[in-house]
Amino acid sequence: MYGRLLQQAFLQSRKYFSTEISSKSRCLPCEGIGKTLEREQVQQLLDKVQGWKVSPDNKQIFKNLELPDFMSAIRYFQQIADVAEAEGHHPDLHLTGYNKVRIDLSTHALKGLTENDFIMAMKIDSLGR
Numbered sequence: 312m313y314g315r316l317l318q319q320a321f322l323q324s325r326k327y328f329s330t331e332i333s334s335k336s337r338c339l340p341c342e343g344i345g346k347t348l349e350r351e352q353v354q355q356l357l358d359k360v361q362g363w364k365v366s367p368d369n370k371q372i373f374k375n376l377e378l379p380d381f382m383s384a385i386r387y388f389q390q391i392a393d394v395a396e397a398e399g400h401h402p403d404l405h406l407t408g409y410n411k412v413r414i415d416l417s418t419h420a421l422k423g424l425t426e427n428d429f430i431m432a433m434k435i436d437s438l439g440r
């Protein structure tokens with residue numbers, strides 16, 4: 312009786328505390344994810360990535376970086392593109408002022424944030440810079 316209740320509570324908590332993901336996790340097909348992350352979940356996951364911020368509407372996360380020069384930024388975009396293609400989950404990439412980069416992540420299929428966005432953020436963080 313109590314074992315079953317505890318198991319149910321654990322399964323429920325796993326649904327709400329998506330803190331198990333890491334840079335080694337794989338993105339799921341976006342269409343199958345179902346629902347976007349709540350503000351509290353986003354705040355928890357922001358602690359696991361470096362330098363990312365959430366938009367006021369809780370629909371995307373973004374990171375700003377300054378690279379040494381234009382070609383460094385282009386090479387960085389290529390690295391990100393390779394990861395995005397491998398994961399089937401793609402950021403918006405902005406390059407302005409020859410070396411200023413902004414990376415935006417959101418799950419387009421659900422018009423909001425999912426764990427895929429944080430998995431990608433962790434993978435991008437692990438590229439360095």
Ligand SMILES: C[C@H](O)[C@H](O)[C@H]1CNC2=NC(N)=NC(=O)C2=N1
Pocket residue numbers: 341342399400401402416417418419420421
């Ligand atoms: C069919 C294809 O896998 C889907 O359109 C993928 C492509 N890349 C994607 N990238 C992002 N950020 N969100 C999506 O919903 C998404 N969907």
